[in-house]
Amino acid sequence: MTSAIDTVSALREEVCRANIELWRRGLATFTFGNASAIDRSRGLIVIKPSGVPYADLHPESVVVTDLDGCVVEGKLRPSSDLMTHVVLYKAFPQIAGVVHTHSHYTTVWAQSRREIPCLGTTHADYFHGPVPVTAHLEGPEIHADYEENTGHAIVRRFARLDPIRMPAVLVAGHASFCWGSSVGAAVETASVLEEVARLAYDTMTLNAAAEPIPPDLLDKHFFRKHGPGAYYGQPPLEVAPATEVRR
Amino acid sequence: MTSAIDTVSALREEVCRANIELWRRGLATFTFGNASAIDRSRGLIVIKPSGVPYADLHPESVVVTDLDGCVVEGKLRPSSDLMTHVVLYKAFPQIAGVVHTHSHYTTVWAQSRREIPCLGTTHADYFHGPVPVTAHLEGPEIHADYEENTGHAIVRRFARLDPIRMPAVLVAGHASFCWGSSVGAAVETASVLEEVARLAYDTMTLNAAAEPIPPDLLDKHFFRKHGPGAYYGQPPLEVAPATEVRR
Amino acid sequence: MTSAIDTVSALREEVCRANIELWRRGLATFTFGNASAIDRSRGLIVIKPSGVPYADLHPESVVVTDLDGCVVEGKLRPSSDLMTHVVLYKAFPQIAGVVHTHSHYTTVWAQSRREIPCLGTTHADYFHGPVPVTAHLEGPEIHADYEENTGHAIVRRFARLDPIRMPAVLVAGHASFCWGSSVGAAVETASVLEEVARLAYDTMTLNAAAEPIPPDLLDKHFFRKHGPGAYYGQPPLEVAPATEVRR
Amino acid sequence: MTSAIDTVSALREEVCRANIELWRRGLATFTFGNASAIDRSRGLIVIKPSGVPYADLHPESVVVTDLDGCVVEGKLRPSSDLMTHVVLYKAFPQIAGVVHTHSHYTTVWAQSRREIPCLGTTHADYFHGPVPVTAHLEGPEIHADYEENTGHAIVRRFARLDPIRMPAVLVAGHASFCWGSSVGAAVETASVLEEVARLAYDTMTLNAAAEPIPPDLLDKHFFRKHGPGAYYGQPPLEVAPATEVRR
Numbered sequence: 001m002t003s004a005i006d007t008v009s010a011l012r013e014e015v016c017r018a019n020i021e022l023w024r025r026g027l028a029t030f031t032f033g034n035a036s037a038i039d040r041s042r043g044l045i046v047i048k049p050s051g052v053p054y055a056d057l058h059p060e061s062v063v064v065t066d067l068d069g070c071v072v073e074g075k076l077r078p079s080s081d082l083m084t085h086v087v088l089y090k091a092f093p094q095i096a097g098v099v100h101t102h103s104h105y106t107t108v109w110a111q112s113r114r115e116i117p118c119l120g121t122t123h124a125d126y127f128h129g130p131v132p133v134t135a136h137l138e139g140p141e142i143h144a145d146y147e148e149n150t151g152h153a154i155v156r157r158f159a160r161l162d163p164i165r166m167p168a169v170l171v172a173g174h175a176s177f178c179w180g181s182s183v184g185a186a187v188e189t190a191s192v193l194e195e196v197a198r199l200a201y202d203t204m205t206l207n208a209a210a211e212p213i214p215p216d217l218l219d220k221h222f223f224r225k226h227g228p229g230a231y232y233g234q235p236p237l238e239v240a241p242a243t244e245v246r247r
Numbered sequence: 248m249t250s251a252i253d254t255v256s257a258l259r260e261e262v263c264r265a266n267i268e269l270w271r272r273g274l275a276t277f278t279f280g281n282a283s284a285i286d287r288s289r290g291l292i293v294i295k296p297s298g299v300p301y302a303d304l305h306p307e308s309v310v311v312t313d314l315d316g317c318v319v320e321g322k323l324r325p326s327s328d329l330m331t332h333v334v335l336y337k338a339f340p341q342i343a344g345v346v347h348t349h350s351h352y353t354t355v356w357a358q359s360r361r362e363i364p365c366l367g368t369t370h371a372d373y374f375h376g377p378v379p380v381t382a383h384l385e386g387p388e389i390h391a392d393y394e395e396n397t398g399h400a401i402v403r404r405f406a407r408l409d410p411i412r413m414p415a416v417l418v419a420g421h422a423s424f425c426w427g428s429s430v431g432a433a434v435e436t437a438s439v440l441e442e443v444a445r446l447a448y449d450t451m452t453l454n455a456a457a458e459p460i461p462p463d464l465l466d467k468h469f470f471r472k473h474g475p476g477a478y479y480g481q482p483p484l485e486v487a488p489a490t491e492v493r494r
Numbered sequence: 495m496t497s498a499i500d501t502v503s504a505l506r507e508e509v510c511r512a513n514i515e516l517w518r519r520g521l522a523t524f525t526f527g528n529a530s531a532i533d534r535s536r537g538l539i540v541i542k543p544s545g546v547p548y549a550d551l552h553p554e555s556v557v558v559t560d561l562d563g564c565v566v567e568g569k570l571r572p573s574s575d576l577m578t579h580v581v582l583y584k585a586f587p588q589i590a591g592v593v594h595t596h597s598h599y600t601t602v603w604a605q606s607r608r609e610i611p612c613l614g615t616t617h618a619d620y621f622h623g624p625v626p627v628t629a630h631l632e633g634p635e636i637h638a639d640y641e642e643n644t645g646h647a648i649v650r651r652f653a654r655l656d657p658i659r660m661p662a663v664l665v666a667g668h669a670s671f672c673w674g675s676s677v678g679a680a681v682e683t684a685s686v687l688e689e690v691a692r693l694a695y696d697t698m699t700l701n702a703a704a705e706p707i708p709p710d711l712l713d714k715h716f717f718r719k720h721g722p723g724a725y726y727g728q729p730p731l732e733v734a735p736a737t738e739v740r741r
Numbered sequence: 742m743t744s745a746i747d748t749v750s751a752l753r754e755e756v757c758r759a760n761i762e763l764w765r766r767g768l769a770t771f772t773f774g775n776a777s778a779i780d781r782s783r784g785l786i787v788i789k790p791s792g793v794p795y796a797d798l799h800p801e802s803v804v805v806t807d808l809d810g811c812v813v814e815g816k817l818r819p820s821s822d823l824m825t826h827v828v829l830y831k832a833f834p835q836i837a838g839v840v841h842t843h844s845h846y847t848t849v850w851a852q853s854r855r856e857i858p859c860l861g862t863t864h865a866d867y868f869h870g871p872v873p874v875t876a877h878l879e880g881p882e883i884h885a886d887y888e889e890n891t892g893h894a895i896v897r898r899f900a901r902l903d904p905i906r907m908p909a910v911l912v913a914g915h916a917s918f919c920w921g922s923s924v925g926a927a928v929e930t931a932s933v934l935e936e937v938a939r940l941a942y943d944t945m946t947l948n949a950a951a952e953p954i955p956p957d958l959l960d961k962h963f964f965r966k967h968g969p970g971a972y973y974g975q976p977p978l979e980v981a982p983a984t985e986v987r988r
Binding site: 523524525526543544545546570571574596598599601602603604605606607608630631633636637640667668669695698699 | 860861862863932933936939940941943944946947948951952954955957958961965972973974975976
Binding site: 107 | 615616686696699700704707710718726727728
């Protein structure tokens, strides 16, 4: 069995690497973005420190908190968006990593306060439908517990959405959050979402009347890559039979 | 005479290089794109394995199939788009390489479900007319044999088009396919098409009433580079006479 | 106490580095941009020489002037925009660095003669409201003392604005100026402003009816980062308590 | 006195370098672009060979022709656009270098068949008014002597324009030509024109009603950099007096 120290130490490295990856891929510039992971068995969240440049991050500088957002390890302040991460981890028990970025095109859609329509198969390969946008927060929700209330606005928007089939959201007037089964998976989703958002921006500015793809095509592409009937990529644990026909 | 092993080995290298080139030129990100070549004399198709990152590709990891898409060499699953390639090779006997990418601007036009109009001589140098877009597939075509039916939709769209003068197509709501006399030529075409699609995007968003160039100018530029009257570039087998006048 | 020579020498290095940084970040191409700093205690301004490529800049080639713009050190002509800097230093006593660039998207907004509306929290984190645009200069203001009059047009535009809460301006039909507590801070502001301008461009072209964020949200984000109640980033002089809760 | 061999040899190097520079700056991709220079005293034009990739260019591979476009040195075919260059050199006796590129945004404006309006001072610093666009060629002009007729269309468009104050043109449905006092100056102009075209594209798509800057401001900026009253940059042959005031 892995010791608590080992687990947290590995998670620190993973979270550090994920934050740097956000920067390396151009999803986060300046200090606009943060990634976290959760160890549910021990009730610990590991997150980027606030305002520290990505180039200066080390596994020791990431911050460890409990599930209420109280710092339990680390000398630096955690990301100011920590409480949004906390609310998402509590509301979506299936997820283990959360990423927040101001990546350019997702922020454009968030600023436009429009969901990203599913205009093509690139989108459908990863997101089962339009990427939703939250409502604006009202005054009292902004004045106190702003970051926590941002999380609640996301959770309210997901009342009838499955966070596994839709691993991303736009916060109105702000930017995007993504999540996944690990912080690395959340980074990958954030990276694809940025290109999907850019494709949708260019499609709508070229043809304002562009229509979403039909539901059949959406299902085909999403389930070609996800769930029990998936046949994209290589099988995880066995060698593909050499005579298999792809059709 | 070249042995079967030599031919397939050379084709594996060529296909591996072409797939990496898609990535190096920014035409394919993540694992969104695949290139294949055909050896018609031996009835073999060589194609990228499904879901493998471009950085991890080796000549040994590409997959060899017969003309029905049955794997005859290779331990990995072939690209999930294999059957589209198969249909194109059967329908267009003059081609020897096929490339599929979600390159940004070709995907934007495919998502807009609009053909790319021939707005300038850059386009006319490579494509003899507007780049066509297929019809959307109907439900039953999506539910079974989806990738094969994508190929049939392309072939139907080319009922009155010459695949040599028009070496590219947009699949509605999806992305682009290009082809050519070799897989390297298909990559070159995919690369030019991306810039042509970007030029057309910016032209139409600047001036929604922009008109295609006149047919005379289209012919002039296309045939300046293609066919018996071509005079662009260097003659393939002889040295240009030093006193030639270019006019 | 630091000697005059040491101070000016350090400022030369700082200004040289800031000008090179404008170029390295893609904010200034060709020779379109200049950064300066002021030493108020000695009444000296240090500024880029006119028309010198960024790659050729050295601390010795930057120019030192008095507060009227008369050269006191340096063999090269100062930036042709020097007198605009001089006017800003005189009108805004709180600032110590000024940056002028033709960075792409700020120039687009300046050419459009539109202020940049505050469409999101990325903007609100740095600028407390829309980034203003000056009026066009009239004929006589252009014919004589053009660069000085550009400064006056900026100062007139700030009659009811606080240059600390709004550290940037667009000059109509021209480009942007930014400033700050140091020339390095002004470069940082110019860099963020370019991304904010690009976000606003894409938001308005996607949705021409996009609305500014509510005043409550603007205040929340600006004062989360600025002023006595700020809690973003790390406290400058003390270690954050390990048990602090971020909410 | 310099011998004929020395002059041509130096010009070959200069033209080779200029063509490579077009590619290095992203103004020419594939083989879409060519630069030439003229030695008027000897009646020789030096130009890129047709269809040769920029990475493969050497001073020996560039082609030397007489003023009628007949090759006098070099084993390769000259650029297919040679005759356009020839016509420009004959019509504009003040110029010594010509550059043709399909650089992205200049091509967008050429495809839109719209002149580039002077929307800002970046434009006014280099071009004294809107950058003109030619008329489309008519059928007979396309069928025979197409490249020469392209030159004539440019010259007709300049009937009332000064090629020194306006060192660039858009050819309708095609791309841009630039020129200058040397091939290096023409490359610099092509490089600035691309950014000016991109600024104008973004300005017009943000605000379709954007107006050109006033004539006074156009004159101020153009003549601040050009002609006897210029005061931008460093004086070419003397050291600027240390006490000069810039105002």
